[in-house]
Amino acid sequence: MSQTYTLLLRLEGSMQSWGYRSRFDYRDTALEPTRSGVIGLICAAWGIARGEDISSFDVIRMGVRVDKEGRLERDYQTALDVIKADGSGTGTVQSWRDYLADASFTVGLEDSNKELLNKIAIHLLCPKWALFLGRKAFPLAAPPIVDHLDPVKPGNLEKHLLSGVSNKRVVLETANGERTQYDWPLCFGERRFKPRSIHIQFDNKGVTK
Numbered sequence: 001m002s003q004t005y006t007l008l009l010r011l012e013g014s015m016q017s018w019g020y021r022s023r024f025d026y027r028d029t030a031l032e033p034t035r036s037g038v039i040g041l042i043c044a045a046w047g048i049a050r051g052e053d054i055s056s057f058d059v060i061r062m063g064v065r066v067d068k069e070g071r072l073e074r075d076y077q078t079a080l081d082v083i084k085a086d087g088s089g090t091g092t093v094q095s096w097r098d099y100l101a102d103a104s105f106t107v108g109l110e111d112s113n114k115e116l117l118n119k120i121a122i123h124l125l126c127p128k129w130a131l132f133l134g135r136k137a138f139p140l141a142a143p144p145i146v147d148h149l150d151p152v153k154p155g156n157l158e159k160h161l162l163s164g165v166s167n168k169r170v171v172l173e174t175a176n177g178e179r180t181q182y183d184w185p186l187c188f189g190e191r192r193f194k195p196r197s198i199h200i201q202f203d204n205k206g207v208t209k
Contacts, residue, residue, distance in 0.1 A: 004110055004156045007117040008146040009038075009124070012104035016070070017097070017134035020183040020193075027097040029072070029134070032064045032171055033105055034183040035196055037134050041144070042120055043188070047128035051189025060117075061110040063157035066169040070103025099138070106146065108157045121151035167202065174199040 011033055018030040018037045039057050048054065075097040111117055124131075124144050132138050145151050153160060161170050177197040186192040 002112045003154060004112050005114045005117055005152050005154055006157060006160045007109045007121055007152050008160060009107040009144045010142060010146050011107055011133060011144060013133045013138055013141040015099050015101055015138045016103055017099040017138060019134065020181055029098040029100055032066055033107055034181065035062055036183045036185040036193060038062060038107055039185050040188065041131055044129040044131055045123040045127035051187065054185060059111055059113065061157060061173050063108040063161050063170065063172040065106040065161045067106055068104035070100040072098060073101050074098050106161065108161050110157045114152055117152045121145055162201065170201045172199050172201065
């Protein structure tokens with residue numbers, strides 16, 4: 001069995017939004033960072049534009065530990081003089097946008113390719129484009145790399161996100177999880193995604209070293 005490695009990221013800020021079901025005038029947020037949101041963050045750091053190939057990240061397995069749940073909040077917004085779809089004139093458009101306030105997460109990226117994880121860490125330490133937590137108005141409160149001197153650690157997600165932890169929600173990608181989310185990005189330019197199976201755990205039972 002090949003050695004696995006994990007890169008740990010810290011995503012925290014006064015506001016975050018991780019939409020995965022957003023449609024038209026309602027923009028939702030998941031209660032933890034989505035895969036599409038994290039891959040988007042990496043693409044921004046790397047300088048990968050929308051529409052460019054992101055398949056090299058498909059080998060990565062992702063997990064999230066919720067260090068601080070935060071509060072679910074909602075913004076109400078209006079836009080004036082928006083052209084109607086039928087071209088009959090203009091009107092006022094209402095929209096609702098959810099976000100998490102004061103949340104903090106540890107995200108783990110696991111792969112057997114240590115070089116890929118190291119490259120991601122290098123780009124996140126010196127990003128080409130601005131990094132944000134789901135929306136451009138939501139900056140990070142701290143640098144995203146947990147250990148900038150030695151960012152990539154041996155061991156899998158379970159070892160780094162579950163070991164010694166209790167009463168914290170951990171969301172792990174797995175083949176037969178109890179929940180499915182359509183947040184695995186295939187192409188950001190075309191907004192194409194596929195389903196992702198995840199398992200939720202609250203303690204350190206079943207940790208594999």
